[in-house]
Amino acid sequence: MQFGRDLLFKLKFIKGISNQQINTFIKKVQELELHNHPLTHFDIVNLAGIDKTRFSFLKNWSDFTHEQLQKAQKEHHFISILDEDYPYLLKEIHNPPVILFYKGNKQLLQTPMLSVVGSRDASELGIKSIQTIIQPIATSFTFVSGLATGIDGSAHKLVLKHGGNTIGVIGTGLDVCYPKHHESLQEYMSQKQLVLSEYPNGTTPKKHHFPQRNRIIAGLSYGTIVIEAKIRSGSLITCERALESGREIFAVPGEIISGRFEGCHKLIQQGAKCTTSYKDILQELISIA
Numbered sequence: 001m002q003f004g005r006d007l008l009f010k011l012k013f014i015k016g017i018s019n020q021q022i023n024t025f026i027k028k029v030q031e032l033e034l035h036n037h038p039l040t041h042f043d044i045v046n047l048a049g050i051d052k053t054r055f056s057f058l059k060n061w062s063d064f065t066h067e068q069l070q071k072a073q074k075e076h077h078f079i080s081i082l083d084e085d086y087p088y089l090l091k092e093i094h095n096p097p098v099i100l101f102y103k104g105n106k107q108l109l110q111t112p113m114l115s116v117v118g119s120r121d122a123s124e125l126g127i128k129s130i131q132t133i134i135q136p137i138a139t140s141f142t143f144v145s146g147l148a149t150g151i152d153g154s155a156h157k158l159v160l161k162h163g164g165n166t167i168g169v170i171g172t173g174l175d176v177c178y179p180k181h182h183e184s185l186q187e188y189m190s191q192k193q194l195v196l197s198e199y200p201n202g203t204t205p206k207k208h209h210f211p212q213r214n215r216i217i218a219g220l221s222y223g224t225i226v227i228e229a230k231i232r233s234g235s236l237i238t239c240e241r242a243l244e245s246g247r248e249i250f251a252v253p254g255e256i257i258s259g260r261f262e263g264c265h266k267l268i269q270q271g272a273k274c275t276t277s278y279k280d281i282l283q284e285l286i287s288i289a
Contacts, residue, residue, distance in 0.1 A: 003035050005080035010069050011044070012099045013200060016057030021048040022098045026081065075201055076101050076174075085109065093219035093245045097198035100216075103174050104194035108142050108165050114281070115144045115217045115242070117235040118151025118227035123260060126228035129252050130154050133225060136278040138164035144220050146170065146213060147186055147195070149179050151227050151235075156185060160193070167194045169216045171209035173201040214238040222285060223248030225275065229263035236263050239272075248284055250275040 001007050011022050025048035029035060032047075041061040044050075050057050079086050079100045087109045090096050116134065119126060134143065134155060143159045145152040147168035159166040168189050170178070174197050177183040189195050198216065199209065214234060218224055218241040226249065229235035239249050249272035254261030268274045273284050 001039060003029050003037070003039055005082050006069075006073075007039070008080045008082065008098050009073065009076075009078060010064065012198075013069075013072055014057060014064060015060045016053035016055075017044070017048060017050055019098055019198070020095045021050055023081075023095060024048050026098065072200070077103065077106075079106065079109075087220055089113075089221070090216065090219045093215055093241070095215070096219065097216060099198060101174055101197050101200060102194060103190035104192065106194060108167055108194045109220070111142045111165065112140075113144050113167070113221040114141045115221040115224040115238070116151065116155040116227070117145065117214075117217065117224060117238045118155075118229055119233065119235070119260065120148055120150035120152075122150035122154060122228055125254055126151060126260070127154050129227050129254065130158055133227070133250075133252060133275060133278055133281070134158055135162055137281065138162035140164075140282075142167060144169060144217055146210075146217055147182055147189070149182070153182055153185065156189065160188075165193060167196060167220070169196045169213055169220075171197070171199070171213040172205050173197060173199050173203035175201045176204055178205040210234060211237050215241040218242035218247060219245055221247065223250055223281070225250045225252065225281070226264055226267065226272075227252045228254060228260050229267075230259055231262050231266060233263055236267070239267060248273060250281050250284070252276070 011017055025044060028047040045054055081098045138159050142165040143155055144167045145155050147170050156166045172178050177186050214237050218238050224239055224242045226235050226239055242249055249267055251264040251267040251272040252275050253264055273280060
């Protein structure tokens with residue numbers, strides 16, 4: 001099969017090869033200038049460095065028919081890492097998704113983006129913090145979050161309410177809604193905004209999907225706003241991914257009694273921007289532009 005986006009799409013449906021191994025395969029093809037050479041499944045095994053899952057990959061490759069590939073392509077809109085409209089900031093992260101499945105307006109990926117993360121159990125103070133920080137710049141950036149309960153969902157809704165654009169990155173297939181009570185929000189964003197996933201249709205939520213999803217949220221954006229994050233939280237994982245890629249962290253401080261903002265305070269102690277106003281974000285981004 002010829003190297004290109006169709007081959008990468010097929011590899012996303014083949015068990016026995018990881019996203020990181022596909023990235024290794026792409027790098028090797030580019031280094032060896034094999035773009036125009038027909039590649040067999042044995043070539044892919046060798047170039048991707050598949051070892052422990054070799055048998056599984058070879059079997060699944062053989063079982064995945066051309067008809068199945070065509071059917072899958074009809075059921076998905078996707079962008080490959082080889083495409084010109086793949087977000088350039090996302091290419092800079094460790095292990096970027098080789099395929100992004102999408103529903104909605106993919107042109108939003110070409111706009112300046114900021115990510116928003118925080119507690120799933122958001123307090124009234126956390127919600128007010130979102131309003132203070134994001135509302136004045138709701139139309140200045142496209143805001144990226146994870147369509148989760150709490151800070152994520154509140155940020156999406158606030159931006160939409162004030163006429164801005166927002167992107168949801170989910171840890172399931174695009175035909176699955178998790179959490180269920182955000183079904184109408186996800187459906188609206190799939191039509192009027194943009195929802196992304198690196199998982200094909202039919203993929204149900206798994207615990208390990210969400211830390212993986214977080215690297216995409218962080219990777220798409222110039223910086224990540226973190227509101228009401230505890231010490232042990234998925235929000236801090238997202239911030240770690242952002243820092244690994246050299247992105248800015250805008251940590252919003254809060255009260256010190258309950259521990260709800262303890263993760264934010266730790267980030268500030270470690271050098272994150274203490275963010276009490278939207279002006280702090282604008283000043284920081286102007287300084288690095």
